[in-house]
Amino acid sequence: MNINEVSKKFGLPKDTLRYWEKEGLIPAIKRDQNGYRVYSEYDQNWIFYILVLRKAGMPVKKLKQFVALYLHEPQTRKKRRELLEMQRDELIKQTHDIQKTINYLTYKIDHFDDQLLTFENEKLAYEKKVD
Amino acid sequence: MNINEVSKKFGLPKDTLRYWEKEGLIPAIKRDQNGYRVYSEYDQNWIFYILVLRKAGMPVKKLKQFVALYLHEPQTRKKRRELLEMQRDELIKQTHDIQKTINYLTYKIDHFDDQLLTFENEKLAYEKKVD
């Protein structure tokens, strides 16, 4: 697959694909005799992985670190799986943070007609433990 | 309260408080005889509201629109509450998106030792319905 096909497959601008490669988010893509990029299945899986994490708000810098660790930590499969688990944990933490804001808004909505909306109460609604 | 006290109370740089005010995320703050900002309880509640939504990833532009609508839509309390509900809905959608990525990572982790990690399977894990 060439860059145009991959671009269409994932709905990603070609410039972004080249940018991600330059930044080391995806491996260096093989070239044909003209220097044109040829994306393998493996490359495409990797792009999907990066795309999904980027859509979830994971910054490029952090992904770069993960990828570098993943590639330069070839010791054990265990280590690599742990990296995925770390990434998942970060996302779980992120949903908890957003959940706190949802709780806060729910409090504001439920008490919208009350006159006694104090900062203290709103803060408590925000800090309310996420189950 | 002056800008320094508010800055400390919320752990926000003074420049950010001035920036948010300039952008219309918070109302124009009253000034004392020297032109120094004096933050009321109301102002501080507003700042907390903006802070919480910003931490949840809501962009400044979107918040600006919400605030403008909120202030220029003085007709009914109902309309205003609906704006809060819209904001909450956006956040809920956002957590669902992140949940999809968590599902995808969970799939990758659970099948880490399998050799047949195809793009199709990973994509299905990602698209899996969130309950």
Next chain:
DNA sequence: CCTTGCTATGGAGTTAACTCTAACGTTTAT
């Protein structure tokens, strides 16, 4: 009274993550 420290402003600088442009080679369609 003078220095240190707080406030203000307008505007410049920074970082992240693209996105676009220019200059050039290749391939395809007419």
Next chain:
DNA sequence: ATAAACGTTAGAGTTAACTCCATAGCAAGG
């Protein structure tokens, strides 16, 4: 065989959201 369409690169430009800087007014301590 030549124009249109696509690929390459290096590097400039853009947008968001701050963050910093220079300049200047007011103010409290020694």
